Amino acid sequence: MxxxxxxxxxxxxxxxxxxxxxxxxxxxxxxxxxxxxxxxxxxxxxxxxxxxxxxxxxxxxxxxxxxxxxxxxxxxxxxxxxxxxxxTPAGAVTPAALRGFGLALLPGAVALGAVAARVPWAGAVAVAVTVAALVWPGRTAGGRFPGLLHLLAAAAVGWAVHRHGPALGVALALAVAPAHLAAAAFAARARRGLAGSRVLEDFAAGVRPLLLLTAAGFTAAAAGAATLAAAPLAPAVPLAALLFVTRLLLAHGAHRAPVAAALAVALVPVPAAPLAAAAGLLVHAVFALSRASAHARP
Structure with missing residues (x-):
């Protein structure tokens, strides 16, 4: 049937x-x-x-x-x-990577040349090339030029150079090249960590010490640049660290409000202001850059 x-x-x-x-x-x-x-x-x-x-x-x-x-x-x-x-495999040496490193060497060369030539506005030149090199990567990550952040960074660095002399500007300009290398290494290692992770919490737990280690390595390089330029370490190293963390956050598409707040704090006419600004922004970066979404390809 x-x-x-x-x-x-x-x-x-x-x-x-x-x-x-x-x-x-x-x-x-x-x-x-x-x-x-x-x-x-x-x-x-x-x-x-x-x-x-x-x-x-x-x-x-x-x-x-x-x-x-x-x-x-x-x-x-x-x-x-x-x-x-x-x-492109993470960390691969491509023509674009070589070109980027070459451009990162320019600020130090320009600042050193301006000081060696005893140009009256050598400090201003050092400020301009340093801020442009460290803050500019946010243009591609954020989709539009972070003009306010650029101005705040220029004001903070310019005020410090005005107080401590052109040698501080040279130190920051020399720190651009190690900042470029440290940022590229952090991005590549974080990307490899993302590829090997199966749980978001595990990825975050691995990226946090990587970020702190990267920041510590760059801080040592910034201290070396300040020593080479005969600049005072107290203002040079915190300012370099602040600009470096700013670069990392912008390059990874983080929100700009905390960055702007930290740069504004660095403008306060107190000796400890740059250190407080750099420390606060680093704490924010630990959370912002431990997200997998911060390491997606632009």
């Missing part, structure tokens, strides 16, 4: 409805389609999901153990064209 003989009919529409209800990832894919389509690898999707507030606990609702596993499924299920851009 068949279903037709009993007068009963199959319900073909029930199965598709059950599949749709049982496929929560499909709705998530539709909601974040732009993110998934432009991602070069699952890590980009994981970072983007985290930026939208999706945590490992949230991923369990989509039947995944963590955000990384969820991102892998989204990446696999996203329709793509035949040609895809191959991402």
């Amino acid at each position: 068949t279903l037709e003989d009993t007068g009963l009919r199959p319900e073909p529409a029930a199965a598709p409805r059950r599949r749709a209800a049982g496929d929560p990832v499909k709705a998530l894919l539709h909601r974040h389609r732009d993110l998934c389509e432009r991602a070069v690898d699952p890590l980009e999707i994981a970072a983007g999901l985290e930026a939208h507030g999706i945590t490992d606990r949230t991923a369990a609702r989509f039947r995944h153990r963590d955000v990384f596993s969820l991102a892998e499924e989204l990446y696999a299920r996203t329709p793509r064209g035949e040609t895809r851009a191959v991402p």
Whole structure:
């Protein structure tokens, strides 16, 4: 006896409805389609999901153990064209990397040349090239030029150079090259850490000591630059650290309000102001740069 003989009919529409209800990832894919389509690898999707507030606990609702596993499924299920851009391996020495390091050497050379030539406005030259080199990376990360931050940084450094002499400007200009190298090394190692992580909390726990170690290494380099330029260490090192952390935050797309506040604090006419500003901004960076979304490719 068949279903037709009993007068009963199959319900073909029930199965598709059950599949749709049982496929929560499909709705998530539709909601974040732009993110998934432009991602070069699952890590980009994981970072983007985290930026939208999706945590490992949230991923369990989509039947995944963590955000990384969820991102892998989204990446696999996203329709793509035949040609895809191959991402450059983290830390690879490319022509752009060499060109960037060459440009990082220019501020020190320009500042040294201006001082050696006894140019009356040597201090102003050192301030301009230093601030431009350290704050400029925020232009590509933030989508528009951070003019207010640039002006605040120039004011803080200019005020310090006015008080302590052009040697301080030279010290900060010489610190641009190690700042460039330290920032690139931090970004590459953080990216490798993201690739090896399976839980967002584990990634954050690994990035925090990396950031502190990077900041400590750059601080030592800044002290060396100040010694080489015969500049006073007390104002030179905190200011260099403040500009370095500013560079890191802007390059990784962090919010600019805390950066502006720290630069404003550095303008206070108190000897300890630059140190307080640098320490406060570093604390903020520990939290802001420990997020996976801070290390997605621009």
